[in-house]
Structures are given as C-alpha cells and as structure tokens.
Amino acid sequence: MAFKRGLLWSACAVALGTNGLAFAQNSDGDDDKRLATVTVTAQKVEQNLQDVPISITAIDAAALETREIDGFDQLQYVAPGLAFNAGVNARQSASTIRGIGTSLFNIGIEASVAVSVDGVIMGREGAGIFDLSDVQRVEVLRGPQGTLIGKNASAGVISIVTKDPTDEFEAHLSAAYGSFNEVNVSGAMSGPLTSGINGRISAYSNTRDGYIDNINPNAPQDEVNERNEQGVRAKLDFKLSDTSNFLLSADYATRDEATGALTLREPSAGGPGTGLLGFGVPVIGPVSAANGITAGPENTQIASEAEFSSEMDALGVSGEYSQSFGDFEFVSLTAYREWTSVDNNDSDLIPLPFLAINSGDLAQDQFSQELRLVSPRDQTLTYTIGAFYFRQNIEQDNIQFGTAGLDLLGALPAGLRVGTNLQSDFEETNYAVFGQGQYAVTEKLSLIAGLRLLRSEVSGGQEKFVADGAVAPYAGQAVSNGRESASDEESAVVWRLGAQYYVNDNLNLFATLTRGYKAAGIVQGLSVRPIQGNMLPTVDAEIPTQFEAGFRKTSLDGRLVTNLTGFYSEIEDFQAQTLIPGPSGTPIFTVANAGKVETYGLEGEVTALPTDNLTLSTAFAYTNATFDEFDQAPCYALQTAAQGCVTQGGNRFQDLAGKDLANAPEWVINALARYDFSLTDSIDAFAQVGVQYRGESQSGITGDPNTVMDDRTLIDAQIGTRLWNGHGELTVFGRNLTDEHFVEAIVGMPFDTGGYAQFRTLEAEQTFGVKLKLSY
Template structure:
C-alpha cells in the first residue's frame, strides 16, 4: 500500500536526533567520499515523513541509541533529551515530566499532567502508566510544546511518543544481557518473522533487577536496602496483510514492577525556634532521633532508619487493534485500545524508627478505552490533510490509608498506645471526545501554509469519602472525616488550533514559523487533606483549564554534502491558568499538597541540534535547550514553611503574624533548569580483519533549578554534569557486540527533588535517583 500509515504521535513534528547514532543522525554505509548523514523517517504525523521537513521541535532517539547510552527506562530519558525533566516522586502516581518548564507533579487523581504519554499511538490516561522499560522499542519521540491539534487528549506542554518494534518480513531474533554495579541485571529477547502467508508476528520480553542504593540502618527494619529495581514484561504483535489495500495489527502487552522503592533521605533537620520541629510546635524530634542512630543529614546522605515498609507495585497491560484500509489514494485508519493500570505503594515518610506514620499507602486502579479514526489524503498533492474523530473514557478508583501517632503522643496530645488514622475512597470518571483535522497547502513550490483545528469536549466527575481507620481513635493529624461524600463535576468544550508557514530555501534548508493554542482540561482537586469549598458543603475544589499559546520559529539545514546537520528552534509560550501544585503548610502543623491556578506563566527559549561527520568513523553531536520559565501573574501563591512574613515574603492580610500568600510574579517555575546541554563523541574503527570496535563518550549538563513551585530557596537543585562512556567490539559480521560501560564516571552527587520533611517543619528531605551513583557494567548483544 502506498503511503502506509504507522502508529505514532498524531501531530505535525519536526524531529532530529540529538544524539548520534540515533534516529536523525545515522551514518550510511558508504565510502569516505560519499559518507553522509541519513535523515531518518518518523511517523509523528501518522504518515511517513522525512523529519527534516516537519515544522515542530522534537528529539527522536532510536532503540539502538537508547541501548548504547544505557537508557533502558522512561525515567532515564531526561538524561539525553534536552528540554525534558522528570520528577520521579515517591511513586508512579506522583511522577511527572516537564517540557520547556511546563508540567505538574501531582498527588491527585482528578488532575492529569501537562505532558501526554503515548505508546504506539495510544494516549495513556495517566503518566504513571507510561513509566515503562524501553525493551523492544523502535524509537522515542519527545515533542516539545502544545500538541493538541491532531493528538488525542491533553498535551499542553508536549508529548512523549513511544513506538515499539513491528513484526518483520524475515525471521529475526534479538538478545541482550548486561550485568553491572549493585548487581544490576538486565535481560531482554525478541523473536520476529512470518508465521504463515499474510501473517507475521513478534514476541518480546524483558527482566530487570538491581539492589537498592539507599540503606536502612534500623536493625528492626523489614528491608535493609531500598530503592531497588525489580520488573519484567512481555509484548506480542500479529500483523495480517490480507490484501494490498488492507492490513490489521493486533498487539498486547503486560508489565509488572514489584520493588522496595519510594524512599527519600534526610537532607537537613530543623533548628529550634517558634513554629519549627514536630508539627510546628518547636519540639525537635527528627534531628535528635536520626543523630542517635547514626544518620548524618546532608546532600550525600544515603541512609534512613525507618521502621515501616517501602513498597512500589505496578501492573500495566492492554490490547490494541490498528486497521489500515486504502480507498483509492486515501488511507483510513482505525485505532482501538483497552488498557488497565494498577498501582500500590507505601512509604515511611518520617524516616526514623518511630510510628509517626505507621501506614501510608495508596491502591489505584485505572482503566481506559479509546477509539480513533483518521482519514489521510494522498501525500503527493498540493493540498494534503488528515481529519478524524476521537473518543476516550477512563475510570480511576483509589483508596488511601494514613495512620500512626503523628508524633502527638510526644506532645501529650495522644495517650500512649493509641493511633490516629484516615481511610480515603476516591473516584474519577472522564470522557473526552473530539473532531480534528490538519491541512497543508503548497502556495508555491517553496511556500506551504499549515492549518489545524480540534474541537473537544471533556466531562470529568469525582467523589471523595473519608472515614476513621478501624482501630484508630480519630482521623490522622490535619485531616477530617466526611459526613457525606464530597463531589465535583466539570464539563467544558474547547477549541485547539495551529497556524503556520514553511518556506523551502532549497532542498537542504527550510525555515518555518507557527502559532499554536493548546489545552488541558479543568480538574477536580481530591485527596486526604482536601475539604469542601464551603464549611458544611459537599463540593470539591476545582481548577480551571490550562491554556497555552505558543509561537515557534525554526530552521532545518543539511550541509557539507550531507555530513553536517544543524537544526534550531526558538519559542515563546504563555500559559493561562497554569495548574500548579505545591507542598504548603496545613492545619495542625501538617503539610498539604495544594493545587491551584496561576494567572499566567511565560516560557521562552532556544533549542538546537548539531551533528557532524568530520572524518571516517568519527561522529560528533551536541544538542541544547535554553529555557526561561517564570510566573507572570501569580500574586496569591501559597507560602512555604517558615517563610518570612512581610511585603517581600509571606503577606499577612489579617495581622495575625502568620501570612497567607506570596507574590511569585517573575519567579522561576519548578523543575526548569535554564540550560540543558548534551554532547556525544563516537569513533568506530576496524580492530582486526574480523572485528570492529567502537568507543564513545557522552556528557550532559543540567543547570540549577528550584524543586518547589512555592519558590522555597531551600529546595534549589544544584547544577551537575554526568559523563558516561562505552568501549566495545563487534563480531559475527556485526550482529554481535560485547561492551563495557560506565555511568556517572566523575561520581557527581545530585538529587532530583527536595521537599519539606514530614513531621519536621524547617527540615528537608531529598530524592536521589540511581543515576547519582557511579556504576560500571558489561553488556552482550546478539542479533540474527
């Protein structure tokens, strides 16, 4: 079939690989005289296109490049994709990405993140369901900026599109195994090929394990090491080519994680003073107890002394069917999917051997159904277009329990032996429907006009009930029970659009400019500490839709007879009613994850990719993202713990000396470093007549950023640079490779997040990822 459609993101994309030899910068097998970069085709617009001619900024990284940089999971993607940050949080429910400074890490099932995740074209209802292993992945595309015109569902900050490998026409088999520091073991395998006439299939699987890198020094603890890794998964596909004008792909996948994870470590403890310490009563507990067991809080601290368990269990599975039918020169595509995501987690947030929070768990079940139809016009006409319809429905059920003493027994407010506890039952149901289309019209042989439109309706409802945990004497500190369920409902219709022009200076150089309006649905605020909007009422708080408007301009160029590719994109976005979450002081000295709308946010910057083939066998590449992301209108932002009261701090409107809000106009957004720079050097050479060898060195620099949207100066994340390297040999006619690798070679110490420490007002804890550890390993790869 001509113009065969493949699953992928549904929007216009300009993609170029930021790291050779990734998607956009692969060296062709040729002599030195005609050696040039091969600009690889992607399917981000649901049609095969040269990524040098699609006018949007994207980093596209193929599966081989992911393997060669030891990037094998979603949470590591930020280390090679400029402009992307990932906050792992305590669990998959809270984990979230930011692109160009826009994104929200949420403890809230009623609000979704600003970055959409798609697997083989299927949009996932919550980002946590997409924290997958990258085994058997064809490529990953990180699409920056609002992408709502052709892309199903919310994507106000961008899209991360994961495209898995398809069945092959010929028999093929793949096997990868590696072993490294902390007993890190990864094994994956795949088999693919024809089954019978007109039918071919692919089956793959993986298993990853690693010891924990955070030590629990409490001898009575149920786990001695935490933040481990333990996961496996399988994926299968069948493709039926029944005729030259019709094919059908059926796919199914299952993945599971069951690991002791989600542990923070103490970064600092509170100093004595009014409002500090245990629940803000001026009594220091976390500091003295942690010191008594030998813990030294600080940026390098990798020890805890918890008496509770750390659990992170997750299951994700689903099926999909993609049918492609050709009617003359037109293609009709149907993509149907059913998915389910289950997550259970528990963590001991006080990090010391006291039952402040003896139980702190959540059990979530999310299921979704989606259906999309697309009609794609012929690609060889002056006017080309894609039109379609989209339907999505999901239901989310979550139960939470928090129980313990909350330290009130030490304050004489709770008799010894008694516990407080709250059980939460919350639900969310959402239906999203849309009609969409995008067209490109060649005004001349060099100038093309671009226009896109999406009309959508989003209907969301939620409910929440809280009760006292059986055996407890009252609700947990700072929480209350509900006499009747709290509910909320929002139904809104929106229009998303995109306009642009693209001019081809010649076959190798083009420039473009676009303006886009994105959209993220309104949300309903839910959680253990969330109360009705009015005393005695039953209405849950809500946040308004998040609406970005972005202007982009870029240039795409190939020069030096195809041996140099340079791509640059400048952008500016203004986001109205940005949905911001912050950990803020709550009642009874507790902390609350609050969600509110900021009036407006501005982000602007420049992104670039440069890849050069200077001499035979040698590849140099670099990519960068400069992003300046600030609040423009947020005069009533929440304060942070112990913030100074005054006109330039936490503003006190009722003269009680405590302060109610602060003005964040002009302040930085969280998790948004100004500079992210990647670089890679790789040299391939002949070692012997039968053996080839390679050596590569990669580096990434991330500038400093702030971890909290309250702009708490104690949550500044320092800049750092990571260096990795790999040395290997290829054998068996290039189908086998044996390599040794090293990560974080300079042993750089860094953290991904800093938050206020539970039960210690004025103290802070931190999340350290495995990438903050120096590690080494060996890897074997075989392809047949």
Template sequence: MQERLLAGAAVAVLGLTGFGPAASAQEEDGVQENRRLKTVTITAQRVEQNLQAVPISVTAISGAALEARQIDSFDQLQYVAPGLSFNAGINARQSASTIRGIGTSLFNIGIEGSVAIAVDGVVMGREGAGIFDFSDVERVEVLRGPQGTLFGKNASAGVISIVTKDPTDEFAAEFNASYGSFNETSLSAAVSGPLADGVSGRISGYSTTRDGYITNINPNAPQKDINERNEHGFRGKLRFDGSDTFDLTLGADYSKRDQASGALTLRSASSPGVGTGLLGYGVQVVGPVSAFSGIVAGPDNKQIASDAAFTSEMESYGGYAEANQKFGGFDLVSLTAYREWKSLDNNDADLIPRPFLAVNSGDLSQNQFSQEFRLVSPRNQPLTYTLGAYYFHQEMDQANTQSGTAGLDILGALPAGLLLGTDLVSTVEETNMALFGQAEYELTDKLTAIAGLRVLNSDISADLSRSVTPGAVGPFAGQSVTASPLTGNTEDTALVWRLGLQYFVNDDVNVFTTVSRGYKSAGIVSGLTINATEVGGTELPTVDPEVPTQLEAGIRAVSLDGRLVTNFTAFRSEIDDFQAQALVPGPAGIPIFSVTNAGSVETYGLEGDVTLLPMDGLTLSTSFAYTHATFDSFSEAPCYSLQPVGPGDCVDTNADGKGEYQKLDGKALAQSPEWIINGLARYDFDLTQKLGGFVQVGAQYRGDAISSNTNDPNTALDAYTLVDAQIGVNFWEDRGALSVFGRNLTDEHFVEAIVGQAFDTGGYAQFQSFESEQSFGVKLSLNY
C-alpha cells in the same frame, strides 16, 4: 514539492535527533568516505515523514541509540532529550514530566499532567501508566510545545511518543544481557518473522533487577536496601496483510514492578525555634532521632532509619487493534485500545523508627478505552490533510490510608498506644471526545501553509469519602471525615488550533514558523486533606483549564554533502491558568499538597542540535535547550514552610503575624533548569577484517533549578554534569557486540528533588536517583 518533503533535507541524526549515535556509522552508498547521515522517519504528525521536513521541535531517539547510551527506563530519558525533565516522585502516581518548564507533578487523580504519553499512538490516561522499560522500542519521539491538534487528549506542554518495534517480514532475533554495579542485571530478547502467508508476528520480553542504593540502618527494618529495581514484562504483535490495500496489527503488552522504592533521605533537620520541629510546636524529633541512629543529615546522606516498609507495586497491561484501509490514494486508520493500570505503594515518610505515619498507602486502579479514526489524504497533491475523530473514557478508583500517632503522643496530646487514621475512597470518571484535522497547502513550489484545529469536549466527575481507619481513635492529624460523600463535576468544550508557514529555501534547508493554542482540561481536586468548597457543603474544589499559546520558529539544514545537520528552534509560550501544585503547611503543621491555578506562566528559549561526520568512523553531536520559565502572574501563591512574614515575602493581610500568601511574579517554575546541554563523540574502527571496535563518550550538563513551585530557596537544585563512556567490539559480521560501559564517571553527586521533611517543620528531605551513583557494567548484544 512531494519529492522535497520526502527528501526533506535528506538526512537527520543517526536515529537520534541532535544527540547521536546510531548503532553504527553506516553510509548510504556503502563507501566510508562518502557516508551520509541516515534519514530519520517519524510520525509526529500522525503520518510518516522525514524528520527534517517536520515543522515541529522534535527529538527522535532510536532504540539503537537508547541501547548505546544505556538508557533502558523512562526516567532516564531526560538525560538524552534536551528540554525534558522528569520528577520520579515517591511513587508512580506522582511521577511527572516537564517540557520547556511546563509540567505538574500531582498527588491527585482528578487532575492530569501537562505532558501526554502515547505508546504506539495510544494516549495514556495518566502518565504513570506509560512509565515502563524501553525494551524492544523502535524510537522515542519527544514533541515540545502544545500538540493537541493531532494527539489524543490535552498535551498542553508536549508529547512523549513511544513507538515499539513491528513484526518483520523475515526471521529476526535479538538478545541483550548486561551486568553492572549494584548487581544490576538486565535481560531482554525478541523473536520476529513470518508465521503464515500474509501473517507475521513479534514477541519480546525483558527482566531488570538491581539492588537498592539507599540503606535502612534500623536493625528492625523490614528491608535493608531501598530504592531497588525489580521489573519484567513482555509485548506481542501480530500483523495481518490481507491485501495490498488492507492491513491489521494487533498488539498486547504487560509489565510489572514489585520493588522497595520511594525513599527520601534527610537532607537537613529543623533548628529550634518558634513554629519549627514536630508539627511546628518547636520540639525537634526527626533530627535528634536520626542522629542517634547514626545518620548524618546532608546532601550526601544515603541512609534512613525507618521502621515501616517501602513498597511500590505496579502493573500495566492492555491491547490494541490498528486497521489501515487504502482506497483511491486515501488511508483510513482505525485505532482501538483498552488498557489497565494498577499501582499499590507505601512510604514511611518520617524516616525514623517512630510510628508517626505507620501506614501511608495508596491503591490505584485505572482503566481506559479509546477509539480513534483518521482519514489521511494522498501525499502527492498540493493540498494534504488528516481528519479524525477521537473518543476516550477512563475510570479511576483509589484507596488511601494514613494512620499513626502523627507525633501527638510525644506532645502529650494522644495517649500512648493509640493511633489516628483516615481511610479515603475516591473515584474519577472522565470522557473526552473530539473532532480534529490538520491540512498543508502548497502556496508556491517553496511555501506551504499549515492549519490545524481540534474541537473537544471533556466531562469529568469525582467523589470521595473519608472515614476513621478501623482501630484508630480518630482521623489522622489535620484531616477530617465526611458525613456524606464529596462530589464534583466539570465539563468544558474547547478549541485547539495551529497555524503556520514552512518555506523550503532549497532541498537542504527549510524554515518554519507556527503559532499554536493548546489545552489541558479542567480538573477536580481530590485527596486526604481536601475539603468541600463551603463549610458543611459537599462540592469538591476544581481548577480551571490550562491554556497555552505558543509561537515557534525554526530552521532545518543539511550541508557538507549530508555530513552535517544543524537544527534550531526558538519559542515563546504564555500559559493561562497554569495548574500548579505545591507542598504547603497544613492546618496541623503537616505539609499537604495543594493544587491551584496560577494566573499565568511565561516560557521562552532556544533549542538546537548539531551532528557532524568529520572523518571516517567519527560521529560528533551536540544539542542544547535554553529555557526561561517563570510565573508571569501568580499573586496569591501559597507560602513555603517558615517563610518570613512581610510585604516582600509571605504577605500578612489580617495583621495576625501569620502570612497568608506570597507573590511569585517573575519567579522560576519548578524543575526547569535554564540550560541543558548534551554532547556525544563516537568513533567506529576496524580491528581486523572480521572485528570492529568502537569508543564513545557522552556528557550532559543540567543547570540550576528550583524544586518547589513555592520558590522555597531551601529547595534549590545545584547544577551538575554527568559523563558516560563505552568501549566495545563488534563481531559476527556486526551482528554481535560486547562492550564495557560506565555511567557518572566523575562520581557527580546530585539530587532530583528537595521537599519539606514530614513531621519536622523547617527540615528538608531529598530524592536521589540511581543516576547519581557511579556505576560500571558489561553488555552483550546479539542480533540475527
């Protein structure tokens, strides 16, 4: 049975599950006519396994495949991993991933996302801390569905596991340089090899810069090009091989961003009417001022006229030590890590030269310590298992300031020259401890039973204080100060489990079915607009834990003598107390972020990938994800701005003509397209005896989606298809490559998110990612 696990079905997808290509279409035996797809080794279950033998829906994308598709940043991962969506938001604090329709984009340090980010096995306390360049990455594994039994904390929707490259036993060096549209310049290099007897090391670094693609046409603006890119970083590793039974790896990394980014553009201005315009008073300001400045609002708008700066500064750094001790066939693993993440940002949300929101800043500092122990049994026996203990502690401090006129000067409610402003100071402290284990037992030569369990305890505390910004005459519109700090605490203990069966039909085909219970801890709602649960009280509101239950069944198959891989997985999940955030009208007419528990959510679908080597040099692959994600029960959901009042819309419970809530039963979840389809064709060929050439074309289709969990029809996102291509030549015995690439070749226009426009009730703004721009470039890669 062990040989079957190791052979699995013998192969996977050229370093890319269901979405080609490897750096080159190499055959296992060196004969082109008999080439087979390479075996892909992953660590989705915290041990090294052949991907084809892992009973989990996983997309494993090699670093070579990421480079081949010009995927060099976290937010681009969604374009090669079906079932994954990423909402960049206006800053790293709000950024969040969605898997199978489940995810929460939050302006709230007391609640975390549903997708866990792990780097070299270390789980990030907040997703923003793991968003960095993909330089020197060995592979990225996207694990769909609840993964809480083996991976750190929470992970109720899935895990994005980033594995960086290790030191090599022989000297090796890499260099990559590219230049493209918008002066996009990327440089990366790495050196690896032995340093002394039993000691090897690796050091790498990168730098990426790009001009902005949003233009600020205000002549007095501090920046002209917005949504630029400017980041750099390095990573180092040392590996000590003390003996045949012990090794130690020390790792450290640092990355920094300092860029003018986070700008939305005006998609549509409000129309005159009751409750529209500035603070809902029927006075149109944002639309007329934008038009006067020369801005044409609409889906294609890439201009703003702001008078304040857009800033996004982020630092992420830390180190870890992983020790492995072998004894009697067992492996004892210790993983110790400490990390810090700092984020400073400012966003001029009104988008016009008015001091409505002169300062809109956030300053976050997060640090975390984690310790994990794992005991891994021998793999050559009927019963195999992994047992472990986990400890995690993090502290977060955040300071926010919102100050300006809020438009009240135009309404005559604030004397000219005066400002309103609120300063927020908040902290969150969290401790998470767990005991966990997973076992596999061979019931027969072909049938294996799977069982996993995690017992965890989560303790979260928070406090916040709000005061009037120095120089302001009162708190910002719709906000209040705190006479004494507001505090909150939530502690809960939970069981996370997984049961399953895997049946090996033969050495090339296996099927599996699993049922899993996930968990995301309760949270504390904190922020500039959040008040105590009772008038005059000091207790912060909380949200209950998010608890998914998932049924999954799949088949993994290899045929045509290892030249065809077909993998399919069907799933159905029910999520109780889904932690939902929505942008809703606030008490002063300014949209605010509200967090609540939806009653329940249902998501089901089918994922598949097919990779084929039909002829010499040609690789074809396709993958898809069909996801139907809806609110099963959300009977008191917040209404969206200007939603009609009535039984089928915003329900009016007290007959005052103003709706209080809506029913979203059966409505779609935000950022969850039903269909995502990827495809890739790559052809490698010989030009001369010393030169090789390659051509590749890739495409992705993403279906319609809704941008807001309030199901606001004005936030509907249209479907789009992106096409990229690359042509190049290999030289220096395949150690060098020079290529020309193009992205979004059909110049497809799309937006990533649509939200209500600040200070213009009934108006809408949009976020356009760089991928919506057509771009071209050239790249040089050298490997020694």
C-alpha cells in the same frame, strides 16, 4: 516583554546566518558516507525529521542501546528541554517540557505532558512509566500538540514507538550486569508465521539492588529504592489484502519493588514554629543522628521502621486497521488499557510510627478509539482528518495511619493511633474531531493550519473515614459528612497556524502559532475541605498559546545536520501543585490555578560526521520559565514577611510573579562523541563519550531557596566490539564517571517544619557494567 521577544528572534536570525560552518574543514571528501535519515511519525504520518515543523528530539533504538537508556526516567539525559520529576511513586511522578508540567498526588488532575505508546494516549502518565524494551524510537515533541494528538498535550508529548513484526525472521537476546547487582535481560523474535501473517514477541526483566541503606536493624528491608520489573509484548500483523492490514498488539508489565524512599537532607534548626508539627520540638534530626545518620546532600541512609513498596501492573490490547483507498489511507486505532498501583512509604525516615501506614491503592482503566484519513502526500494540499474518543475510570484508596508525633507532644495517649482512609473516584470522557493540513502556495512555500474541536467531561468524588484501628482522623484531617463530589463539562477549540518555506532542498524555515488545552480538574485528597453542599474544589482548564520558529538544515553532502527552534509561550490558568501547611502543621498537597506562566527559549541540535569513523552531536535547550501572575501562591515553610510572605485572615500567601517554575533549568546541554573503527577484517569496535550539563533549578514552585537543586555535569562512556560477523556485540559501560552527587527533588520534611528531605536517583551514583547482545 518586547525586548525579550526581540532578543529571542534576533538570536534565531544570527544562528541561521552562521550555521553550517562547523566541521566543514574536516570533511574527507567521501560523498557516499552521510548521516542516516531519521523517520518520525510526529504528525501521524511517516516523515523525514528534517521536514517536520515541530521542535522534536527523536532517539532511535541504536541510540537508546549505546547510551544504556532503558528506563523512562532516563530520557531526560538525552532530550534537552525534558525533565522528570521523580516522586515517591509513579502515581505522583511526572515529566515537564520547557518548564511546564504538573506532578500530582491527585487522581482528578492530569499531567501537562502526554505519554503515547504506539499511538495510544495514557490516561495518567504513571501508566506509561515503565522500562523501555524493544523500542523502535522515542519522540519527544515540545510545545502544545493538541491538534493531532488528543487529550493532555498542552506542554508536549513523549511518544514511544515499539518495533513491529518483520517480513523476515530475526531474533536478539541481550544480557547486562552492573553495579548494585543490576541484571537486565531482554529478547525478541520476529518474522513470518504463515502466509500473510507476521508476528513479534519480546520480553524483558530488569532487577537491581537498592542504593539507599536502611540502617534500622528492625526494618523489613535493609536496602530500598531497588528495581524489579518484567514485561512482555506481542504483535500480530495480518496482511488482509494488497490494500488492507490489521495489527493486533498486547502487552503486560509488572513491577514489585522496595522503593519510594527519600533521605534527610537538612533537619530543622530549632526555634519557634519549627520541629515536630511546628511546635519547636526537634525530633527528626536528633533521632536520625542517634541512629548514626549524617544528614546532608550526599546522605544515602534512613532508619525507617515501616515498609517501602511499589507494586504496579499495566496491561493493554490494541488493534490498528489500515485500508488504502487509492492514494488515501484510512486508519482505525482501538485500544483498552488497565493500570494498577499499590504503594507504601515511611516519610518520617526514623524508627517511630509517625506514619506506620502511608499507602495508596489505585486502579485505572481506559478505552480509546481514533479514526484518521490521510490524504496523498504528493499533492498541493495534504491533510489528516479524524475523530477521537477517550473514556477512563480511576479509583483510589489512601490510608494515613500512625501517631503523627502527637504522643510525643502529650496530645495522644501511648499505644493509640490516629488515621484517615480516603476513598476517591474519577471519571473522564473526551471526544473530538480534528484535522491538520498543509497547502503548497508555491514549490517552496506552504501554509499550515490545524483545528481540534473537543468536549471534555470530568466528574469525581470522595469519602473520608477514620481508619480502622484509629481513634481519630490523622493529624487534624476531617472526615466526610457524606459523599463529596464535583463535575465539569467544557467544549474547547485547539488550533495551529503556520508556514514552512524551503530555501532549497537542504534548508527549510518554519513558524507556527498554536493554541493548546488541558482539561479542568477536580481537587481531591485527604486534606481537601469541600465547600458548601459537599462540593469539591475544581481548577480551570490550562490554556497555552505558543509561537515557535526555526529552521532545519542539512549540509556538507549529508554530513552535517543543524536544527534550531525558538519559542515563546504563555499559559493561562496553569494548574500548579504545591505543599501548604495543614491544620496540625504537617504539609499537605493542594492544586490551584496560577494566573499566568511565561516560558521562552531556544533549542538546537547539531550532528556532524567529520570523518567516516567519527560522529559528533550536541543538543541544547535554553529555557526561561517563570510565573507571570500568581499573587495567591502559598508561602514556603518559615518564610517571613521580609521574604515576601503575607498573612491575611489566618492564611499565608506570597506573590510569585517573576519567580522560576519547578524543574526548569535555564541551560541543558548534551554532547556525544562516537568513534567506530576496525580491530581486524572481521571485528569492528566503537568507543563513545557522552556529557550532559543541567543548570540549577527549583524543585518546587514556592521559590524556597532551600529547594534549589545545584547544577551538574554527568559523563558516561561505552566501549564495545562487534563479534561473529556482526551477530554479537560486547559493550563495557560506565555512568557518572566523575561521581557527581546530585538530587532530583528537594521537599519540605514531614513532621519537621523547616527541615528538608531529598530524592537521590541511581544516576547520582558512579556505576559500571558489561552487556552482551546476540542477534540473528
């Protein structure tokens, strides 16, 4: 351990001593040309990114547009250290930062990465997984951020900041068309409405055909994993007086898509314990082959008979009141949000009714209130103090209904069905007082301290019934004997200590030690069996402790920016979801506390302006994320004793100490080259190429060698021209130009023990498009 830490900080020191040399010889001597200042609100106040002692990537509106980033899941292609675990629906999809994250089919467990929209924390990450429209910037904060940002920021925060009303009239309209009949349209208008009131309204519509073919002629859809989303946002900015302001915001987004389809990657090889429910009878592979499907990493076909659907609606309203008291600023942010999600998918991928219905119906609402007092920024002591209150309710109805393949095994008479209906609910209250300050010991040295005192109260319950039309519970699941429930109440302390030292105006060093927190959770699900007294299982709170150090440097008269951060984290009681064999052989989801997780690494960003026309940037993340302790981890399918699987008392488990976490590639490297030039005196143009390398990583936490996702290199390019004195812009773009085939998830195949399915994203397809933007 000591050796690894020493190696990490030695690398930081070497980089500090050598940075700033790149591109120096290419400077053309024009001191007026420099890189733009990046302003962020990561610490609840506006700051130059170079002054923030946090590992942060900020992607502004221009960068999002030129890289054609318009979806939440695409942020991982521009923010190293961030990965997105694409589930079959938004209820399960989740992000990881530095290898830490929890993707769950469980309403009683929250994610480790907080998602914030205009300062409002989403109660569940799925509520924030909508397209990015009229966005000012996205800030990805790595590591625990719980002192200033409430709730579940134990691994980091994805903060989305949308555009505010403007003092002068402006408007824009953009339309893009691309491969798979992708049509993206967005527009916004902003400006003064009357004296003291400015307004802004924006809307978008994004549609696309599916890229997975359902070749079953009787299927309700012949293409799945499509896109169909619309949304609108409105803001009113009331200037109440010279010292007070009120910003009212409202937004609504809707999605109605045929999505959630995986494809068959590898059928089971056959033999004892494999195939249908582990009975050695191969079904998925032979039936898929008989329907003309060739299983494999590049497979984009299924032959399902059931419907794939994902319908989501999200709406919210917030009010932000700000009042100046001399040089002090008081802010009150009040918000209410609702999120509903209804989905269904056919996970057997063949024209047999193993899962004729596999649906989830979720409704979530939340209310939050935050109060902040911000001190003047030009004092020896600067601070932000506040209070936070959050309440949410979630209700969910899950149905699994079909034959489960039992008819093929002679265990279910023809024409009959088995099925289970799970009705679950969850309630959470979280309230806290918090503060963070910085004290200037000298003009160069400042000390940092932050504290959050919080109280978390969670409760939840469920009941399981035989589904309507079924003769028994689904595939060995048990129905309830009354309501099953659990609750947990806990107080916690989150803190941060650190120091920042300005070597000069262009170079500062920082180091912080942070303690984070993610609340305890309740394990709910179709296959969860309560303990005595109908008490549901719970998992303990997740507690990260992180040391972080780095530097921020600007050189060559603002033409070169170099940032580097090293980190080391230990997470106690990491909340991990995994698949384990169910009573009938079908895999089921469960959640458990891993004893301890360790993650360390380096993150860096370099942006250079070697000439007035050429911008070069690169960002990288090296992450080593492993289990330090997890001796009761579940085995993967068909894992043998020689491979580390131990059987005791009918349970199979393994020790994952030293094994990799899921979705944590060692290396992620992004690079971008952009060249701006003039075609004529009135027409400017640009060309740019982006590259991302992502190393291999595990898709799940069980260490299954069959779920390792290969490394990949993606190349995108854009060529554009500005027309009509800058009021128009025409861009031609291409993604995945080398047609790299990859997947974002590999999972054990339901109903085919030893087989595997995969999730292919659109980014695994080579696509092209054209976009026209008009602005006033």
